[in-house]
Amino acid sequence: MSTHGMILFGHGARDARWKEPFTRLAAKLAAARGASDAGGPVALAFLELMEPSLPDAIAAQAAQGCTVITVVPVFFGQGGHIRRDLPALIAQCQADHPDVQIRCATAVGEDDAVLNAIVGYCLTHASPGDA
Template sequence: MKKSLLLVAHGSRREASNDEVRALTARVREADDARFALIDCAFLELAEPDIPGGIQRLIDAGATHVTVLPYFLAAGRHVSEDIPEAVAGKQAEHPDVQIEIAPYLGTSDAIPGLLLTMLADSTAAAS
């Protein structure tokens, strides 16, 4: 089974913001301990590839299992409705590929510590 990860962000009219997501994806790829054979990103709207396109790119590259990771802090409409709808459409097209949606970023127990670490780092740099 060729496992893959698709980091899904909102997308922005500001291309520099989309490039930040692409750069984060590259950093995740570099940090991965070979858990995923493929790691890519996609956007809900305003940027390419969209979610179906991102899933398709991974499938075309040989993915047989796709984990979609919503890069969102809260469970608004995009997390609760839009992303699952986009994933369901691709799942229907590719019943032989396992496509799952991971919990969105905001649910991670690591977030509080991450925020405090960021603040400590920025406070130390300002001293």
């Protein structure tokens, strides 16, 4: 039986508080996966300015026995980091861990369900008199 890990991949920032919603998201995902018996570890990784790096996070999950790892870019859109930097990192990690299947989702902000959730959030903050 294979173990399927998931890594939420963010940009990173100098201010440690920037990481807080990502940490909450990872905890919610881990709880949801545990509740659904989808199991497997959930981790965070960052492109820069924060730890762990994506290669370190993938190495840690591979060491935990994950045979499949899905990287989910927690980016709003498909900018240069997602189009250039992430594929290079994934290729490096795949070469370092040839026995692990590394998958990569599209940026979360590209998904209509995510955009619809943001629309709903915005609507909850609109006052009745707003134009």
